[in-house]
Amino acid sequence: MAMRPRQLEREGLTQRPIEWGWLFPVLVVSATGVLVLALGDNRARTSSSGAQLLYWTGLLLIFVPPALRALAPSAERAERVALLSALALLLSLVKVLEQPTQLSFFDEFGHWRSLINLLQTGHLFAPNPLIAISSSYPGLESAMAALMAATGLPVATAAPILIGAARLLLLLCIFLIAERVCGSDRAGAAACIVYLCNPSFLFFDDQFAYESLALGLAALILYLSLNRPRARSDRRAWWGVLALACLSLVVTHHLTAYALIGFLVLWAAAAAVLRRRGVDAPMPLVPILLMVGCELIWLATAGRPTVSYLAAIFGATAQEVLALVLHQAGRGLFQAANGQVEPLWQRALGLGSSALICLAMPVGLVEMWRNRHRQRRMQARLWALVVVSAGYPASLLLHLTTDGAEVANRMGGTIFIAVGVVLAATLDLGWPERVVRSGALARASWVPPAAMAVWLAVVFSGASILGWAPVQSLPGPYLVGADNRSVDAVSVAAASWTLDALGEHNTFAADLTNANLLGTYGDQNPVSGTSTEPMDLLFFSPTFDQTDLRILRRDHIRYVLVDRRLSTAVPLTGAYYAAGEPIAALDGRPIPASWLNKFNTVPGVNRVYDNGDIQIYDVGALLDARR
Amino acid sequence: MRVAEWNRWTALAAGAVIAAGVGLTGIGGTVLGVLLGVPLVLVLPGLALTGALWPRGRGVPERAALAIGLSLALAAVSALALNWLPGGVTPARSTVLLGMVTLVGACVAAARRPLEDPAARPRDPWRPPIRAHQAAMLVLALALVGAAVTLAVRGAEQATGPGFTQAWMLPRPNAVAVGLGNDQGAAQAYRVVLNDDGQTLQTWGDVRLAAGAHWSATASVPAGAGSEVTLRVYRRSDPERVYRQLHVTVTREGK
Numbered sequence: 072m073a074m075r076p077r078q079l080e081r082e083g084l085t086q087r088p089i090e091w092g093w094l095f096p097v098l099v100v101s102a103t104g105v106l107v108l109a110l111g112d113n114r115a116r117t118s119s120s121g122a123q124l125l126y127w128t129g130l131l132l133i134f135v136p137p138a139l140r141a142l143a144p145s146a147e148r149a150e151r152v153a154l155l156s157a158l159a160l161l162l163s164l165v166k167v168l169e170q171p172t173q174l175s176f177f178d179e180f181g182h183w184r185s186l187i188n189l190l191q192t193g194h195l196f197a198p199n200p201l202i203a204i205s206s207s208y209p210g211l212e213s214a215m216a217a218l219m220a221a222t223g224l225p226v227a228t229a230a231p232i233l234i235g236a237a238r239l240l241l242l243l244c245i246f247l248i249a250e251r252v253c254g255s256d257r258a259g260a261a262a263c264i265v266y267l268c269n270p271s272f273l274f275f276d277d278q279f280a281y282e283s284l285a286l287g288l289a290a291l292i293l294y295l296s297l298n299r300p301r302a303r304s305d306r307r308a309w310w311g312v313l314a315l316a317c318l319s320l321v322v323t324h325h326l327t328a329y330a331l332i333g334f335l336v337l338w339a340a341a342a343a344v345l346r347r348r349g350v351d352a353p354m355p356l357v358p359i360l361l362m363v364g365c366e367l368i369w370l371a372t373a374g375r376p377t378v379s380y381l382a383a384i385f386g387a388t389a390q391e392v393l394a395l396v397l398h399q400a401g402r403g404l405f406q407a408a409n410g411q412v413e414p415l416w417q418r419a420l421g422l423g424s425s426a427l428i429c430l431a432m433p434v435g436l437v438e439m440w441r442n443r444h445r446q447r448r449m450q451a452r453l454w455a456l457v458v459v460s461a462g463y464p465a466s467l468l469l470h471l472t473t474d475g476a477e478v479a480n481r482m483g484g485t486i487f488i489a490v491g492v493v494l495a496a497t498l499d500l501g502w503p504e505r506v507v508r509s510g511a512l513a514r515a516s517w518v519p520p521a522a523m524a525v526w527l528a529v530v531f532s533g534a535s536i537l538g539w540a541p542v543q544s545l546p547g548p549y550l551v552g553a554d555n556r557s558v559d560a561v562s563v564a565a566a567s568w569t570l571d572a573l574g575e576h577n578t579f580a581a582d583l584t585n586a587n588l589l590g591t592y593g594d595q596n597p598v599s600g601t602s603t604e605p606m607d608l609l610f611f612s613p614t615f616d617q618t619d620l621r622i623l624r625r626d627h628i629r630y631v632l633v634d635r636r637l638s639t640a641v642p643l644t645g646a647y648y649a650a651g652e653p654i655a656a657l658d659g660r661p662i663p664a665s666w667l668n669k670f671n672t673v674p675g676v677n678r679v680y681d682n683g684d685i686q687i688y689d690v691g692a693l694l695d696a697r698r
Numbered sequence: 699m700r701v702a703e704w705n706r707w708t709a710l711a712a713g714a715v716i717a718a719g720v721g722l723t724g725i726g727g728t729v730l731g732v733l734l735g736v737p738l739v740l741v742l743p744g745l746a747l748t749g750a751l752w753p754r755g756r757g758v759p760e761r762a763a764l765a766i767g768l769s770l771a772l773a774a775v776s777a778l779a780l781n782w783l784p785g786g787v788t789p790a791r792s793t794v795l796l797g798m799v800t801l802v803g804a805c806v807a808a809a810r811r812p813l814e815d816p817a818a819r820p821r822d823p824w825r826p827p828i829r830a831h832q833a834a835m836l837v838l839a840l841a842l843v844g845a846a847v848t849l850a851v852r853g854a855e856q857a858t859g860p861g862f863t864q865a866w867m868l869p870r871p872n873a874v875a876v877g878l879g880n881d882q883g884a885a886q887a888y889r890v891v892l893n894d895d896g897q898t899l900q901t902w903g904d905v906r907l908a909a910g911a912h913w914s915a916t917a918s919v920p921a922g923a924g925s926e927v928t929l930r931v932y933r934r935s936d937p938e939r940v941y942r943q944l945h946v947t948v949t950r951e952g953k
Contacts, residue, residue, distance in 0.1 A: 089827055095835035102842035109846035113853035152759045164843070168850040193786030195777055213777030213787075214739070214770060217796060220789030221721040222735030223728055236740045236766055243763040284770065291767035300752075308751035312768060319771035322778060548859065561862055564881060572866060572877075677946040682864040682881075692947065 092150040097136045101161055104132025109168050115545035126545055127532065133161050134531050139524050141260040142498060148256040152246060155263045159242040162267065163235045166277040169546050173227050175555040178280040180587035181205045183226055186212040187594060196373055200597055201590040204380045207373050210323025211281045230279035237287035244290035249492050251297050252449045261498040262491035268530045269487035270538030276484050285324030286484050289331045292316045296358040297452065314361050321365040325377045328366055330485045335359045337458055342451035352451040391472035407540060408645025410659065417536050424533020425467055427526060428490065431497040432460065438496035459489035480538060552642020557584040565685040566592035580606050581632035582647050589632065598626045599649055607648035613666050615673045623690055631670055631688045638664035707749060707808035711801050714742050718797030722790055743796050744768030746803025753810040772799060865942035867929045871949060874927055877914035880907035887934035892917050894927050919948045
């Protein structure tokens with residue numbers, strides 16, 4: 072039987088040539104933005120003027136022209152998809168250009184260590200001294216090991232390729248999901264554009280970490296769930312593929328898997344309500360069964376430590392929220408832990424971005440309510456997405472607490488899929504196809520795109536400020552306790568020396584940044600101590616005392632690494648050695664240099680390494696309890 | 699249509715075999731490894747599986763999403779499958795596994811290729827989907843991105859900070875192993891002095907190191923010396939100031 076033309080087009084078999092529209096000129100502009108941004112990064116490396124201007128100009132050049140064109144009523148589906156794919160890949164370069172030669176984000180080191188363990192032992196689940204939970208979720212490391220084996224690339228080069236592919240998958244799936252749910256490819260593009268304005272997209276979800284891969288896999292499962300085949304012969308294949316996708320997500324990241332299960336249950340509940348009202352709303356029972364089944368098996372076996380790990384994170388957040396409600400504590404918005412406040416224009420953009428999204432959401436909801444009968448079979452998915460999108464304003468409140476801000480950033484990656492679908496309807500109103508077609512705006516045809524360009528520029532740049540502190544978005548000289556800005560050649564050299572001179576897997580006490588470098592470049596085992604007597608107490612006393620000795624012996628610490636630069640500033644992220652350290656006792660002053668130098672005069676302690684900023688002490692002689 | 703489909707899946711199967719071969723042997727270096735290895739892990743297994751499971755065509759975005767998505771899913775669980783084999787996960791096994799999945803998937807897809815549909819005319823394979831001026835703009839865009847990455851890599855490599863010198867000393871039985879590493883970004887000259895309770899055990903008067911170079915030596919500590927040995931490093935440009943200082947306790951065998 073011959074296929075109809077519409078079906079042919081959907082299945083890619085049509086003879087009609089593809090109209091690429093403005094794709095290629097827009098790509099050139101966007102690529103120019105990448106070059107401008109790279110120039111800005113290089114100026115920032117040498118602390119030259121103009122770095123910020125070049126960075127923000129480049130960022131907006133990368134994003135706004137393709138986003139605007141992808142939303143244009145005149146663009147064809149193929150052009151929109153190509154533009155969105157290009158955007159996914161070009162925006163991935165923003166983090167790469169910041170530090171192109173090495174991994175530098177905090178979480179990346181934990182996953183790199185799991186990868187090192189996998190490559191060295193040939194087995195999964197080896198203990199990870201940097202991020203213990205990482206060894207229970209080896210999906211990312213498994214994919215990375217395969218990519219490195221096939222290409223021969225080192226981890227720092229292979230990681231952006233793997234994560235870039237995951238982000239491309241994520242954007243394609245969001246496009247297909249929103250297109251299916253809302254019934255138009257323009258809505259699909261709009262949902263993707265809004266998703267790119269999620270604060271986590273530019274940096275947090277671009278790092279070599281399990282969530283970055285898991286988001287793409289979760290979107291794939293959602294896409295498959297929405298596209299259950301009608302033919303029975305195809306359904307078996309669908310089951311198999313869905314099972315593979317569910318298993319891969321469950322072994323990759325806990326929170327993303329739970330968020331997906333939560334959404335599927337919400338969708339099922341919405342479908343149940345609609346069915347009572349006589350609407351034919353399909354229920355996602357097979358995906359729920361597969362996800363829950365895989366998750367339970369994983370939690371009962373390799374994922375056992377997950378519950379205590381997440382309980383600690385959410386417990387801390389709950390305590391902070393409670394303290395905030397009771398007016399006992401809180402976190403200043405746009406203020407780093409060391410008291411550094413972001414410039415006014417950045418604060419205004421951050422607030423403006425959130426305000427514009429919050430204001431646009433009710434408009435989108437009204438529009439969706441008006442059009443609710445167009446896609447009757449999709450209604451349950453649509454309302455489930457609407458409920459999830461309500462989590463966005465709630466997540467903004469979490470930014471008022473330190474741990475809450477961390478949780479809010481992690482939520483962004485999932486919530487914004489729903490926010491994107493809701494806002495797709497608003498964007499359609501902002502640049503309406505029907506008005507443009509009717510010629511009503513013929514004399515002022517530039518108004519809708521210009522207004523849309525401003526909206527996109529504010530929302531996108533504001534979101535990037537909210538998601539990653541601007542001081543950490545650009546490269547530059549070493550900063551104390553500033554995540555990626557604290558990784559420099561001095562620390563890498565010290566960590567690499569430990570592997571060459573001391574061998575692997577020695578127990579170390581060190582600050583957060585150097586612990587990460589020791590655990591990867593050095594293949595050493597940094598310790599964090601216990602909850603009652605954490606390792607950081609070793610550095611928070613003016614003289615070497617019995618508590619210090621007890622910590623060394625209890626944790627079998629053989630080497631102590633001291634970074635004297637810590638005494639020059641309060642850490643940007645709020646901690647030198649570990650969250651919860653007694654830094655408040657310093658009254659906003661940096662840790663005294665004399666406290667860090669105390670190991671120089673302890674009898675029996677060898678100072679075995681010195682590069683000016685970093686010293687390494689061998690405290691092995693103190694471990695013998697008979698001394 | 700059937701012939702074109704057959705050729706496409708045969709080419710994919712052959713590509714997987716070649717890519718796996720290159721990955722296993724390292725022939726062709728990094729460039730060929732990347733050109734073939736990236737598709738082998740991130741595209742081909744999913745593409746072959748999609749073709750095998752759903753022989754009827756799909757739109758390009760749908761096919762792309764399934765190809766990348768299923769490839770990533772397979773790569774994410776591949777180590778799980780290999781973990782319980784004797785010898786566990788090795789780079790070669792990961793490559794062979796993904797190559798095998800692609801090969802089998804492509805063979806099944808070729809066998810299940812759809813019958814010709816008279817309404818479905820494939821595009822002329824010799825006519826490129828983009829015109830010459832569009833191709834030129836695409837090349838320009840790629841060149842701009844390439845320039846940006848090159849610029850960033852060079853910038854990051856050159857921005858090494860103010861420069862530093864590493865010094866180390868490790869105790870050995872009746873001796874110490876000492877070393878220097880010059881990361882100042884330019885050639886440097888040092889004087890290295892090994893002391894024991896104020897008495898000089900050994901002096902290296904002129905240690906010249908090029909940028910990035912390392913130097914190491916072993917010095918024996920005589921039986922009559924004290925247990926703590928001190929190493930002092932001076933820079934030739936500032937000969938009076940101690941630039942680096944280390945101290946270790948040396949254990950004596952037979953004492």
